[in-house]
Amino acid sequence: MEINRRAFLTASALAAAAGATKGAFGATGTPPARRHRVAACPPRSSEYEARRPGPPRVMVIGAHPDDADIICGATTVRLVERGFKVKFVSVTDGSMGHHILSPAEIAKVRRAETEEAARRFGLDGYDIYGYPDCGLYPSDDVRRLVARKIREYEPDFIFTHRTNDYHADHRATGQAVMDAGYLLGVPHWCEEAKPMRLRPVVLYMCDLFTYPRELKPDVMFDVDAYMDRWCDGLDAQVSQFYDWLPWDKGTTGEVKALGDRSDIEKRNAYLRKYWAFRKVADAERFADAWRERYPGRRVPKYMETYEISEYGRAPTQEDLDLLLG
Numbered sequence: 265m266e267i268n269r270r271a272f273l274t275a276s277a278l279a280a281a282a283g284a285t286k287g288a289f290g291a292t293g294t295p296p297a298r299r300h301r302v303a304a305c306p307p308r309s310s311e312y313e314a315r316r317p318g319p320p321r322v323m324v325i326g327a328h329p330d331d332a333d334i335i336c337g338a339t340t341v342r343l344v345e346r347g348f349k350v351k352f353v354s355v356t357d358g359s360m361g362h363h364i365l366s367p368a369e370i371a372k373v374r375r376a377e378t379e380e381a382a383r384r385f386g387l388d389g390y391d392i393y394g395y396p397d398c399g400l401y402p403s404d405d406v407r408r409l410v411a412r413k414i415r416e417y418e419p420d421f422i423f424t425h426r427t428n429d430y431h432a433d434h435r436a437t438g439q440a441v442m443d444a445g446y447l448l449g450v451p452h453w454c455e456e457a458k459p460m461r462l463r464p465v466v467l468y469m470c471d472l473f474t475y476p477r478e479l480k481p482d483v484m485f486d487v488d489a490y491m492d493r494w495c496d497g498l499d500a501q502v503s504q505f506y507d508w509l510p511w512d513k514g515t516t517g518e519v520k521a522l523g524d525r526s527d528i529e530k531r532n533a534y535l536r537k538y539w540a541f542r543k544v545a546d547a548e549r550f551a552d553a554w555r556e557r558y559p560g561r562r563v564p565k566y567m568e569t570y571e572i573s574e575y576g577r578a579p580t581q582e583d584l585d586l587l588l589g
């Protein structure tokens with residue numbers, strides 16, 4: 265079905281006006297007073313209508329072939345259900361992600377697993393750029409490739425890592441996206457792809473790091489209803505969630521107890537136990553922010569949270585309404 269931003273916004277406004285009990289603004293039907301932080305770049309709302317036609321697009325740019333899945337998977341299910349096109353990216357090849365298979369072997373396995381993950385999440389593609397895992401730098405080469413891919417896909421929104429994160433590849437990925445942010449619209453830079461007149465809104469994916477400061481909850485999603493499908497998406501990456509990561513964490517015994525994983529409830533409980541901690545932590549640490557933003561609305565058990573980057577386009581209220589639904 266062909267959808268566009270205007271249709272989204274109109275439907276959302278109509279639902280609110282009708283006092284819909286399950287509309288975009290919850291039980292009251294009244295838009296809450298949102299307090300989104302204003303980013304440094306001025307908004308370009310006059311160009312809003314000049315965007316390319318078609319459904320809104322999101323590009324989730326992670327360092328490894330499971331970062332987008334783990335961190336943004338439930339948001340993705342929610343957006344895809346609403347008609348968004350979502351593309352996942354892994355800047356590296358994930359070739360360090362195993363304790364037995366060789367780097368070349370595991371890179372191949374992971375590529376195949378991301379194809380299955382793409383099918384389960386309903387993605388518009390899962391791209392692997394192929395830089396060496398655990399060796400990524402925000403070089404000019406990486407910046408240009410990331411920028412070219414962004415220009416070609418023309419996303420409305422980008423989700424990526426913050427630069428204070430435990431893994432050097434995550435930091436390098438976030439840095440490359442930030443470095444590309446302004447340059448996306450500079451015509452003489454990276455001339456192999458058409459410059460963007462309307463740059464995307466960039467949002468940082470959730471992490472739990474506190475130095476030099478923790479993530480700000482500018483955009484919060486209640487993802488309780490999407491957790492089973494999120495688990496199903498993670499389940500596609502067998503080498504990671506049932507092999508390498510349990511070995512790394514010392515939980516292989518629990519994986520053995522799952523057997524052939526045909527008990528979906530048990531499988532999902534396992535995946536939630538080890539991989540939903542960030543979503544549970546967000547629901548707890550941002551509960552007050554949620555109540556303030558959405559008075560009277562139940563605080564979710566699982567939350568996926570994002571901070572608006574000052575290096576992307578400053579989102580208009582229309583952008584935020586579009587994203588939040």
Ligand SMILES: [Zn+2]
Binds near residue numbers: 327328331
């Ligand atoms: Zn990673």
